[in-house]
Amino acid sequence: MTTQTTPAFRFAAVTFDCADPAALSRFYAGLLGYRALFSTDDFILLGTEGTPGLGFTRVADYRPPTWPDSAQGKQAHVELGVDDLEAAERRALELGATKPEFQPGEKRWTVLLDPAGHPFCVTTLA
Incomplete structure (x- = not known):
């Protein structure tokens, strides 16, 4: 019989929808002193290694x-x-x-x- 272990969850990030991830991430990077940990044209994750971050994802019809x-x-x-x-x-x-x-x-x-x-x-x- 094998024992199943409960996976350990940890808070990783909050992600915001927006029209322009680069512009919004620059704002929060300036505010919090975070840097880009991951970046594509449509998504940017800011943070510091080992701590929860902030993500910004492009939504075409963002309101x-x-x-x-x-x-x-x-x-x-x-x-x-x-x-x-x-x-x-x-x-x-x-x-x-x-x-x-x-x-x-x-x-x-x-x-x-x-x-x-x-x-x-x-x-x-x-």
Whole structure:
């Protein structure tokens, strides 16, 4: 009789749909200090060896989220921990993020939109 072992799963990455993987990966590489671990014309994986990464995959008919309006749902978002909320917001905006008018975080976090329209949060709570 053979014993079956349970496979060990580990978190590898979150992948975002987008129209331009190269452009969106440049934004997140600048924000997080990640580098490309794998790259094709249609997919780029950013990260550092041995840690979870971020992937970006080309979708021909990509439509950005319309957050906070639910007409085109936000699809997914990431939470980024920071020490200085204002400095982090400034840096993200310099790299091409935008800040929507609606901010539900009551100064605990800030919602920003990446260049492809995906919401992401920066927070001192993480």
